[in-house]
Amino acid sequence: MRGGDAGGLRAFNERRVIDAVLRAGALSKAEVARATGLSGQSASVIVERLVEQGLLAKGDKVRGRGQPSTPVSVAGSGAFSLGVKIGRRSVEARLIDLTGETVAERATRLEAPLPGPVMEAATGQARELLEAMSPAHRARLCGVGLALPGEMDAWADELGAPKAALAGWRAVDPGAMLAAATGAEVSVFNDAAAACAAEMLTGEALEAGCALYVHVGAFIGAGVVLDGRLYRGARLNAGALGSMPLAGRVPGAKGRQLIHAASGVGLARRLRAAGIDVTRAMAGLGGAEADAQFADWLAGAAPALARAVVSAMAVIDFEAVAIDGVLPPAWRLRLLDATHEAVLRFDRTGLSPAELREGTIGGEARVLGAALLPLQARFSPEPDLLINRRRARAAAGPTALDPAPGFEAPSPHLDRWRS
Amino acid sequence: MRGGDAGGLRAFNERRVIDAVLRAGALSKAEVARATGLSGQSASVIVERLVEQGLLAKGDKVRGRGQPSTPVSVAGSGAFSLGVKIGRRSVEARLIDLTGETVAERATRLEAPLPGPVMEAATGQARELLEAMSPAHRARLCGVGLALPGEMDAWADELGAPKAALAGWRAVDPGAMLAAATGAEVSVFNDAAAACAAEMLTGEALEAGCALYVHVGAFIGAGVVLDGRLYRGARLNAGALGSMPLAGRVPGAKGRQLIHAASGVGLARRLRAAGIDVTRAMAGLGGAEADAQFADWLAGAAPALARAVVSAMAVIDFEAVAIDGVLPPAWRLRLLDATHEAVLRFDRTGLSPAELREGTIGGEARVLGAALLPLQARFSPEPDLLINRRRARAAAGPTALDPAPGFEAPSPHLDRWRS
DNA sequence: GATTAAATCAACCGATCTGATTTATTTGTT
DNA sequence: AACAAATAAATCAGATCGGTTGATTTAATC
Numbered sequence: 001m002r003g004g005d006a007g008g009l010r011a012f013n014e015r016r017v018i019d020a021v022l023r024a025g026a027l028s029k030a031e032v033a034r035a036t037g038l039s040g041q042s043a044s045v046i047v048e049r050l051v052e053q054g055l056l057a058k059g060d061k062v063r064g065r066g067q068p069s070t071p072v073s074v075a076g077s078g079a080f081s082l083g084v085k086i087g088r089r090s091v092e093a094r095l096i097d098l099t100g101e102t103v104a105e106r107a108t109r110l111e112a113p114l115p116g117p118v119m120e121a122a123t124g125q126a127r128e129l130l131e132a133m134s135p136a137h138r139a140r141l142c143g144v145g146l147a148l149p150g151e152m153d154a155w156a157d158e159l160g161a162p163k164a165a166l167a168g169w170r171a172v173d174p175g176a177m178l179a180a181a182t183g184a185e186v187s188v189f190n191d192a193a194a195a196c197a198a199e200m201l202t203g204e205a206l207e208a209g210c211a212l213y214v215h216v217g218a219f220i221g222a223g224v225v226l227d228g229r230l231y232r233g234a235r236l237n238a239g240a241l242g243s244m245p246l247a248g249r250v251p252g253a254k255g256r257q258l259i260h261a262a263s264g265v266g267l268a269r270r271l272r273a274a275g276i277d278v279t280r281a282m283a284g285l286g287g288a289e290a291d292a293q294f295a296d297w298l299a300g301a302a303p304a305l306a307r308a309v310v311s312a313m314a315v316i317d318f319e320a321v322a323i324d325g326v327l328p329p330a331w332r333l334r335l336l337d338a339t340h341e342a343v344l345r346f347d348r349t350g351l352s353p354a355e356l357r358e359g360t361i362g363g364e365a366r367v368l369g370a371a372l373l374p375l376q377a378r379f380s381p382e383p384d385l386l387i388n389r390r391r392a393r394a395a396a397g398p399t400a401l402d403p404a405p406g407f408e409a410p411s412p413h414l415d416r417w418r419s
Numbered sequence: 420m421r422g423g424d425a426g427g428l429r430a431f432n433e434r435r436v437i438d439a440v441l442r443a444g445a446l447s448k449a450e451v452a453r454a455t456g457l458s459g460q461s462a463s464v465i466v467e468r469l470v471e472q473g474l475l476a477k478g479d480k481v482r483g484r485g486q487p488s489t490p491v492s493v494a495g496s497g498a499f500s501l502g503v504k505i506g507r508r509s510v511e512a513r514l515i516d517l518t519g520e521t522v523a524e525r526a527t528r529l530e531a532p533l534p535g536p537v538m539e540a541a542t543g544q545a546r547e548l549l550e551a552m553s554p555a556h557r558a559r560l561c562g563v564g565l566a567l568p569g570e571m572d573a574w575a576d577e578l579g580a581p582k583a584a585l586a587g588w589r590a591v592d593p594g595a596m597l598a599a600a601t602g603a604e605v606s607v608f609n610d611a612a613a614a615c616a617a618e619m620l621t622g623e624a625l626e627a628g629c630a631l632y633v634h635v636g637a638f639i640g641a642g643v644v645l646d647g648r649l650y651r652g653a654r655l656n657a658g659a660l661g662s663m664p665l666a667g668r669v670p671g672a673k674g675r676q677l678i679h680a681a682s683g684v685g686l687a688r689r690l691r692a693a694g695i696d697v698t699r700a701m702a703g704l705g706g707a708e709a710d711a712q713f714a715d716w717l718a719g720a721a722p723a724l725a726r727a728v729v730s731a732m733a734v735i736d737f738e739a740v741a742i743d744g745v746l747p748p749a750w751r752l753r754l755l756d757a758t759h760e761a762v763l764r765f766d767r768t769g770l771s772p773a774e775l776r777e778g779t780i781g782g783e784a785r786v787l788g789a790a791l792l793p794l795q796a797r798f799s800p801e802p803d804l805l806i807n808r809r810r811a812r813a814a815a816g817p818t819a820l821d822p823a824p825g826f827e828a829p830s831p832h833l834d835r836w837r838s
Numbered sequence: 839g840a841t842t843a844a845a846t847c848a849a850c851c852g853a854t855c856t857g858a859t860t861t862a863t864t865t866g867t868t
Numbered sequence: 869a870a871c872a873a874a875t876a877a878a879t880c881a882g883a884t885c886g887g888t889t890g891a892t893t894t895a896a897t898c
Contacts, residue, residue, distance in 0.1 A: 004456060005887055006852045009428050013853085030877050037423065042854050044878070066876030067862045154769050210653035212734075224734065226650060234629035234646070235771045237736035243769035244733040245726060247666045256766050258733075307664060311730040314663040314677075315631075315643065317656035347675050350573050350662035352654045424854055425885045432886085449844055461887050463845070485843030486895050 010046075013038060015381040017046050018055065021074055022379075022387055026059060028069035047072055054078045054140075055098070055379075074098050079142045079378065082129060082182070083371025084122050085191060086148040086174060088113040088159060088218040088265075092367040093125035095133070098375060100202055104129050105367070112161055113152060115168040122146075122174070123181035130182055143374030144186045146178055147194035147366045149219065150237050158254065159218070159265055187374055190236050191215070194369030195361070196223020197230050199322060200386040201372050203360040207388070208319035212312055212354075214241060214305070216325030216335070217363065219263045226316065229384040230373070244308040250300040258308050262301035264326055270297050284328030294331055298338050305335070306342030310351070317352040324359020333358055429465075432457060434800040436465050437474065440493055441798075441806055445478060447488030466491055473497045473559075474517070474798075493517050498561045498797065501548060502790025503541050503597060504610060505567040507532040507578060507637040507684075511786040512544035514552070517798075519621055519791060523548050531580055532571060534587040541565075541593070542600035549601055562793030563605045565597055566613035566785045568638065569656050577673065578637070578684055606793055609655050610634070613788030614780070615642020616649050618741060619805040620791050622779040626807070627738035631731055631773075633660060633724070635744030635754070636782065638682045645735065648803040649792075663727040669719040677727050681720035683745055689716050703747030713750055717757050724754070725761030729770070736771040743778020752777055 013036070020035040021027050027035060033043035050056040050072075057075035061068040076097040085092045087110075094105040106125040110118060130138060152169035156162070179186040189197075196213035200206050206213060206225065213223040222239035224231040231238050242259035250261040252270070260266065268278045270293045271286070281290040309321055323336045340356045361368065377383055432455070439454040440446050446454060452462035469475040469491075476494035480487040495516040504511045506529075513524040525544040529537060549557060571588035575581065594607040608616075615632035619625045625632060625644065632642040641658035643650040650657050661678035669680040671689070679685065687697045689712045690705070700709040728740055742755045755777045762775065780787065796802055 004428075004432065006428075006854090009423075009425075009886095010853060013423065028877070039855050040878075041856085041880090045853085061862095063863060064876080065864055065874080067860090067878060069877055151769060208653070222734075226645070227653070231645060231735070233736040233771075234627070234738050235736050237771045238734070240733050240736065240769050240771075242733075243729075243767065245666075245729050245765055247664075255768075257768060259769070308730075308733070310662075310664050311727075312734045314659050314661075314727070315641075315657070315731045315734045316650070317652040317654050317659065319653050346664055348662065349674075349676060350570060350659050350678070352652075352656045352659075425887095428853090429886060447844070458888050459845075460847090460889085464886085482896060483843080484841080484897050486845065486893090488844055 012381065013042065014046055014050065015379060017043065017050065018074065018379045019381045019385075019387060021056060021072060026071040026073040028062070028071050030069060032072075076101060077137065077140070079140050079375060080133070080137055081142055081371050081374045082126060082144045082184070083194075083367045083369070083373075084126055084144065084146050084178060085194070085367040085370050086118055086122055086146070086152075087191065087366070088149065088152070091118060091121040091125065092364070093122070093129055094367045094371050095129045096368070096371045096375075098379075100372060100375075102368075104132060112165070113159070114165050115152075115172045119172065119174060119177055123178060126178060126182050130184075141184055142378045144178060144182055144184045145194065145370035145373045146175055146186055146188045147191040147370035148174055148188070149191050149221070150240060155219065155242075155259060158259060158263065160269070185374075187377065188236065189232065189370060189373060190221065190223070190239065191217065191366045192221030192239050192241075193223040193230060193232055193236075194367075194373060195324065195365035196225060196239070196369065197373050197376070197386055198361055198365040198369035199223075199324060199359055200225055200228075200230070201376070201388055202368065203322075203365070203388075205322040205324070205357040205360050206320055208355070210316070210318055211320040211322065212239070212309070212316070212318045213322045213324065213359065214309070215359070215365065216262065216264055216323070216327060216332075217366070218265050218326075219259050220305075220325075222312075224316070225386065228386055229382065230386055232384070241308050241312070244311060246304055247307055250304055252296075252300060258304050261304035266301075267294065267297045267327075282326060282328060284330060294334070298334060302335060302338035303342040305339045306346065309339065309343055309356075310346045310348065313348075313351045313354060318354050319352075320355045320357060322357045322359045324361060324365060326363035329362075332362075431800065432461065433465055433469060434798060436462065436469065437493065437798045438800050438804075438806060440475060440491060445490040445492040447481070447490050449488060451491075495520060496556065496559070498559050498794060499552070499556055500561055500790050500793045501545060501563045501601070501603070502613075502786045502788070502792075503545055503563065503565050504613070504786040504789050505537055505541055505565070505571075505593060506610065506785070507568065507571070510537060510540040510544065511783070512541070512548055513786045513790050514548045515787070515790045515794075517794060519794075521787075523551060524786070531584070532578070533584050534571075534591045538591065538593060538596050542597060545597060545601050549603075560603055561797040563597060563601055563603045564613065564789035564792045565594055565605055565607045566610040566789035567593060567607070568610050568640070569659060574638065574661075574678060577678065577682065579688070604793075606796065607655065608651065608789060608792060609640065609642070609658065610636065610785045611640030611658050611660075612642040612649060612651055612655075613786075613792060614743065614784035615644060615658070615788065616792050616795070616805055617780055617784040617788035618642075618743060618778055619644055619647075619649070620795070620807055621787065622741075622784070622807075624741040624743070624776040624779050625739055627774070629735070629737055630739040630741065631658070631728070631735070631737045632741045632743065632778065633728070634778070634784065635681065635683055635742070635746060635751075636785070637684050637745075638678050639724075639744075641731075643735070644805065647805055648801065649805055651803070660727055660731070663730060665723055666726055669723055671715075671719060677723050680723035685720075686713065686716045686746075701745060701747060703749060713753070717753060721754060721757035722761040724758045725765065728758065728762055728775075729765045729767065732767075732770045732773060737773050738771075739774045739776060741776045741778045743780060743784060745782035748781075751781075 033040045055078040056072040059071040076099040079098040092107045095103040108121040153166040175188040192215040209228040211225045222241040244258040452459045474497035475491045478490040495518040498517040511526045514522040527540040572585040598605040611634040614634045628647040630644045641660040663677040
């Protein structure tokens, strides 16, 4: 419930203040007042309280005309968040602080995406990271974000995995298991949506308020950003771009959905069939032979992806489309260019133009997004509102950040942390 | 801005109260308190103020156990809204009151969608309707909604209209002209989006919080509802379904976009070519020959529309898809069924299921939506939040103020297309 | 007469606002 | 170099507004 009574009003304005500070990087109390429209007095009271709570930190005085101002910025150790990413080929976990900096991380590669080993890895990593935190810091964990594919058991044949083994996922509730293992609140996101959030928040590709972020991982998916807010979908299944129907048969594809023409496993299958080391190739070290295989894959993938992008534009008038994923940067760029070229061959009458851009984060976007999203939910004035911190910080110039000693001020407002 | 200071808090809670009353049809003060979470005292004060403002009206006391309660419901004459719809074949205007009842309306058929005559008709109709209002009522006009196609000058060849004449639209700002003519605030919507809002608010087809509403008019477009909110798009161009790429050539279609395979003008062209009176046919009086032409059109239109629907589902996991438009009900139903059948032939792995339903309003949905949207913007706790009044009213049972125009039995098409 | 629940009354609280005041610095003048 | 004026942040004190709490009244049924 937003607003309602005095307490809700205060909570709302606190978020607006944090939001303003995050956007600007650092603001004096007077600037906070101007940025939020609050009176100077209220801004002062709220800032003071947030400093006491350890969420904001005062920097060195800045002298100008008149009384020097004391800038405040977000305190790194004011809050922490844990992100866990479950994929079909790996499990990762990452602990970040309020500024988005990585505190610690873990990663495990998988042979097959079977429920048992995967969940063991995920819960194990999460527990390890949490146990390494000081108690004071652990008390400031504001949530756990879990990013995973929409359906772990779909497209088993595409994976080359036994269908029966994957069916075990239907009986598993990864969110609940992670919650049980960590004792923290877990929010679940589609993996591509999480990656999308990371690109919005810390990447450079998406400045638009309305964007489609395509992520090529083992499969292919997308995140949808509308009015600066991540749209997760009524059933967390927005951006299921892999299910987009193809126009017809694509050579080498087993089915009639985008995933059969443009996915990481499809590319890997080709590489493996040609006797190429997939891991090396995906690290950009495959050489000419890998490039040739990639070009083959690209010839089918790019037009199919282009059709998907154009189709998506007919549903939502995205201002920007980013393409990212686990591909090595050189290949990612070629995919972007080829897709762009293919998009231009479509009749786009009636569609608003969109900018096609290369993602800037890559495969790690998913864990990072999983970690960032609980922070957003806790501190942004609107749930799902994505504010780019890096860009905002850069614009504001470097500031004195985070003195942040042991806080632990048992202020009455700290227990509003849960709400 | 939402919240902020005491005044904002009051405004927000007032909207919540109106929202609660609209949803329930009629509520006592105590029920308002329970529905909103406000204290009884606040609910009482707010309701009393809204009654004083003429937005709510007290009904007859209801006796039960304890002190009789006085139900309040929204007062029809508490606010008015004017909707104007500009189309390629007609211009319509409609004045409605706060309950959504039509007060007065106008309509003009057009020969060709040329800027001059169209805008003259639109501003003329609007002025007429406003001048017929009493001064007291006119003071309660809360806005003018304008629904029009995204690009009046696109697809000129499909219309059989001279391209040069249509290009005149680029120099025209219909919203500004209407604002100048009426002196009221004008909000502009895509025509399909407006129709979508009407279906959400007063229709029966869309109960889901997340839906796609396809409207077949002269061309074809769609409205997008996300989390109960109408999504207009960053450039008001969400749901540009007509631009969805086709899989290949469709017999009889001139181009490679959905609009070339499934549009009202395409159907009309066929009918005319067969020597059939289009107006009669569109009124459902075309006879067997018209039916045969329709079947031909349908054979190309339905699969193309099905592909568009499946593609849309891969972008947003719509829970429901409605198909509506200017077609006579029998044809609309056939379009729905044929589309449904075609959808089932697609591989839908990885997509969440959606319910495919028939729209319940038809061609007038666009004006109605244009009229309803300013009311929503003014009285709903969140902008763009769509609350179905009719359904809510029905659920609450008949109330003192409910004019209860015997609306039709529900049970529209209830097909689930899931494997 | 007891019970029930709506409606109301009166005192209080919390968050923000307004307007005046203080403070520390730069700028301009003598 | 010394001093006054200008500037703008920060703060203080009182007022306002909206919502809450808890007790009280009212009008019906059981």
